[in-house]
Amino acid sequence: MGCSEPRAQEDLAYSKLSPFVNEVFGNIVGETKCCLLQKRGLLEIKGSDTIEFLQGLVTHDVQAFHENADRKALYAFFSNAGGRAMYDVLLYKHGNSVKFPAFLLRCDSQVITDLTNHLKRFQLRSKVDICQGAEYESWVIFSPSGAVVLQYPTASLDILLLKRDAYERPQ
Numbered sequence: 001m002g003c004s005e006p007r008a009q010e011d012l013a014y015s016k017l018s019p020f021v022n023e024v025f026g027n028i029v030g031e032t033k034c035c036l037l038q039k040r041g042l043l044e045i046k047g048s049d050t051i052e053f054l055q056g057l058v059t060h061d062v063q064a065f066h067e068n069a070d071r072k073a074l075y076a077f078f079s080n081a082g083g084r085a086m087y088d089v090l091l092y093k094h095g096n097s098v099k100f101p102a103f104l105l106r107c108d109s110q111v112i113t114d115l116t117n118h119l120k121r122f123q124l125r126s127k128v129d130i131c132q133g134a135e136y137e138s139w140v141i142f143s144p145s146g147a148v149v150l151q152y153p154t155a156s157l158d159i160l161l162l163k164r165d166a167y168e169r170p171q
Contacts, residue, residue, distance in 0.1 A: 042133030046102030
């Protein structure tokens, strides 16, 4: 399967300009489409020790990522004690608190329970809360032409968080 081909139907719930998208994002220009990433789950990690906690567990520099305001996401791996990659995730900054940093981790929904258990093994006395991001869903907005124009007040942030109860899922 080439890069431009769509994923399998069971992987993406496709919605072409649904009323939900028009309501939430306002005026969508061109051939913009959106997909619910049904096979992706979210974990939320927050607390005063979040950066130090993640720093020792992932393959990238979480401190540098946190300090760089221009970076919105970070692709990383969690490894076992022998260095073998176990889980791949996308880390997103969540919230603006310097004292209590928070991240959303997006991963395959089939491993989210295993990843949660893996993280809790290392939690010990760290001041972090680890919970499944049940009130969030992963959506992607894209255009075949590559240009996505959203007229939404925070569209310049690249990542927009909406709580699940803020909308009714399109049918």
